[in-house]
Amino acid sequence: DVKVTQSSRYLVKRTGEKVFLECVQDMDHENMFWYRQDPGLGLRLIYFSYDVKMKEKGDIPEGYSVSREKKERFSLILESASTNQTSMYLCASTLPGRSEQFFGPGTRLTVL
Amino acid sequence: GDSVTQMEGPVTLSEEAFLTINCTYTATGYPSLFWYVQYPGEGLQLLLKATKADDKGSNKGFEATYRKETTSFHLEKGSVQVSDSAVYFCALSDGGGSNYKLTFGKGTLLTVNP
Numbered sequence: 297d298v299k300v301t302q303s304s305r306y307l308v309k310r311t312g313e314k315v316f317l318e319c320v321q322d323m324d325h326e327n328m329f330w331y332r333q334d335p336g337l338g339l340r341l342i343y344f345s346y347d348v349k350m351k352e353k354g355d356i357p358e359g360y361s362v363s364r365e366k367k368e369r370f371s372l373i374l375e376s377a378s379t380n381q382t383s384m385y386l387c388a389s390t391l392p393g394r395s396e397q398f399f400g401p402g403t404r405l406t407v408l
Numbered sequence: 409g410d411s412v413t414q415m416e417g418p419v420t421l422s423e424e425a426f427l428t429i430n431c432t433y434t435a436t437g438y439p440s441l442f443w444y445v446q447y448p449g450e451g452l453q454l455l456l457k458a459t460k461a462d463d464k465g466s467n468k469g470f471e472a473t474y475r476k477e478t479t480s481f482h483l484e485k486g487s488v489q490v491s492d493s494a495v496y497f498c499a500l501s502d503g504g505g506s507n508y509k510l511t512f513g514k515g516t517l518l519t520v521n522p
Binding site: 336337339344386396398400402 | 440442444449450451452453454457497501509510512513514515
């Protein structure tokens with residue numbers, strides 16, 4: 297079975313802190329994605345990556361950056377956390393050549 | 409750009425009732441269509457998919473048919489159970505220049521009462 301894991305289920309940070317959210321997949325997937333999920337807005341794509349060191353902006357990249365140094369790991373970085381970044385963050389990955397995505401359990405981030 | 413519109417919830421049903429959650433889409437290419445389910449406290453799981461017109465996806469008693477003429481992919485189940493309580497997301501993947509991105513609807517919360 298495909299497994300996508302995220303470093304934390306719950307995280308509380310203070311405004312202005314630098315925040316790292318980690319995602320790891322164990323099936324050699326080339327494509328990885330970061331979304332945020334907010335009530336009434338569904339899932340919105342922040343960044344995605346097709347390969348190591350490759351990244352592309354999604355629909356709402358402002359305030360975020362990403363890092364993909366190894367194929368299995370995709371990190372989302374909040375350079376200076378703000379209260380409007382309080383949200384559920386979901387990581388996903390795909391098999392090569394396939395479009396259905398496999399999701400991690402999510403990290404619920406609260407910024408105070 | 410691509411978009412997905414699904415019926416707003418919440419939807420509340422009694423056990424064994426018939427379920428329909430409507431989903432329509434707008435896409436420039438020939439998209440693949442998906443339904444994902446999110447149980448409380450968990451990430452999203454793929455429920456079913458269809459990759460071309462008139463395909464029917466099915467899983468766990470749920471079905472959806474890809475209707476190109478009406479640009480729809482409605483989710484149905486004949487008899488819901490309490491364990492079906494979850495948030496359901498309709499999504500598409502455009503087979504064009506961005507093969508691997510999904511566009512999601514806003515989600516529909518389903519609550520099934522015993």
